[in-house]
Amino acid sequence: MTTLRRARRGHREPSGPVRGPLRVDARTKDLTKRLQPGDIAVIDHDDLDQVSAHALVACRPAAVVNAAPSTTGIYPNRGPEILLEAGIPVVDMCGPEVMRLAEGVPGTVEGHQVVVGGDVVARGVRLTPGLVEAQLQDARANLSDQIEAFSHNTMDYVRAERELLIDGIGLPELRTDLTGRYALVVVRGYHYKEDLQTLRPFIREARPVLIGVDGGADALLEQGLRPDLIVGDMDSVSDAGLTSGAELVVHAYRDGRAPGLERVEALGITDAVVLPAPGTSEDIAMLLADDKGAELIVAVGTHATLVEFLDKGRQGMASTFLTRLRVGSKLVDAKGVSLLYRSRISSLSLVWLALAGLLALVAALAVTPGGRAFFGVLAVRWDDVLAWIEGLF
Structure with missing residues (x-):
């Protein structure tokens, strides 16, 4: 039963x-x-x-x-x-x-x-x-059946969409330059708020290209960050996100139909790029970053575990799996970055820290009898140095 x-x-x-x-x-x-x-x-x-x-x-x-x-x-x-x-x-x-x-x-x-x-x-x-x-x-108890179904579905997808894994999908030219840069791909998915908070030092210092996948653009705006690129069918991103100044890539069906383009154009945006491609918008964002020369792709809110893949639904699982195979070692989960990344102290920060310490020392000496005597002797010596320099001329 x-x-x-x-x-x-x-x-x-x-x-x-x-x-x-x-x-x-x-x-x-x-x-x-x-x-x-x-x-x-x-x-x-x-x-x-x-x-x-x-x-x-x-x-x-x-x-x-x-x-x-x-x-x-x-x-x-x-x-x-x-x-x-x-x-x-x-x-x-x-x-x-x-x-x-x-x-x-x-x-x-x-x-x-x-x-x-x-x-x-x-x-x-x-x-x-x-x-x-x-x-x-x-x-x-049914997980083994789902793993088997996932395997069959993946092989079917490979046969139908093998260019995604082997040849790529013919990605368009973008005005956003990703060559040699880090890319942060944000999906409004699993623990995205917590991950964005922990990545703040990384974002501040590495200055990655910020890519929002549909509602992921609003996730960036909520954190006070402006997306550089928005990828998706544009059904779950707000008007504020679409008009934030980010470059827009409208994910279309393979036959070229792009239902989200009408909404984008209604907002007066005429330079959106339309990209007909298989897979999900999350996959397309990663493929764009990879193809356009990103050195590292950090994923926030994306699917990583088996249960998360199953949450996505069988139709989207295979493309997500194959996209990760294609992107390979460039792709890093946000949690891994937050654990491994340590905020670096810049040279300028060290100079200001040293000056602050020196000022604190001077202030402390100035309020003690010994310190005042020291500064008196130092003033006399300084006068002697100035007199010696004047005698040279």
């Missing part, structure tokens, strides 16, 4: 109703743009991933109602666990009818039920830490 069946048959729901206006969207990424603290988020998200869960937590909703199973058992996704750790109630598997609820109407989550206007409009499973842990245990 699966964990989900056990949940439906014997799970006891915690008490305590939660009230708030309903915010409904099948795309969690779009919902978080308008979700406010105290709202009830209504989503339709199989296998809720870490990035989406962290985005929901940042919005501080009163509860999350999912039409789909937050964990299907395909792989051990941590999204539900993150929500519960943040104290956000989650009602799972409420069915597709919950997505037809009106936007903004007051609702109540009571146990495993969703109530609107006094009527129960949906029932699901109220997640608890124990239930989520049991689901994760079941899902871990």
Whole structure:
């Protein structure tokens, strides 16, 4: 018997109703743009991933109602666990009818039920830490199947898109010069805020080319940094990011269609570069940095572990894996840089430090009797030196 069946048959729901206006969207990424603290988020998200869960937590909703199973058992996704750790109630598997609820109407989550206007409009499973842990245990047993599927998918991708690994993808000319420089590729993904904070000394001293992947551009702006280059389909970057002065590379489909270009042009930006290419925008940003001569590529918020690859979805995993093979030793994770990099003290800083120490010593001597006597003798000797120099002329 699966964990989900056990949940439906014997799970006891915690008490305590939660009230708030309903915010409904099948795309969690779009919902978080308008979700406010105290709202009830209504989503339709199989296998809720870490990035989406962290985005929901940042919005501080009163509860999350999912039409789909937050964990299907395909792989051990941590999204539900993150929500519960943040104290956000989650009602799972409420069915597709919950997505037809009106936007903004007051609702109540009571146990495993969703109530609107006094009527129960949906029932699901109220997640608890124990239930989520049991689901994760079941899902871990399926990891070997996912690794096998990943291997087959990667080989299919190699056959279909072998030029990505062997010949490259015909990258355009850019006005941003990356030759011999470090590049910092920022994705609004895993722990991007913490990584950007720890990389501040590196950014200040190494002055890398700052590349934002869609919403990664806003992540840089939040830290007071202006992106040099923005790569993506331009659906999750703000207008402020697009008009920040960065060079824009619009990631298009292989047939040349670029849905994001219309938005860019509507903002009056006419010099955006359109790049039709396979893979994800994250992959394209790394390939651009590599092809344009970057000496080192530091990745922030990107996918590194097996679970993170699975979070990405099977369609994007193969291109990400192959991109890392192509970029090779140039690519370094932000955490590795923050551990290995040590802030260097410049020569100018050492001079100012020495002067500050000398001034402190002079001030200390000036307030003591011995120090005043020393300065008196020093003044007499200085007068003798000046008299000797005058006698020469």
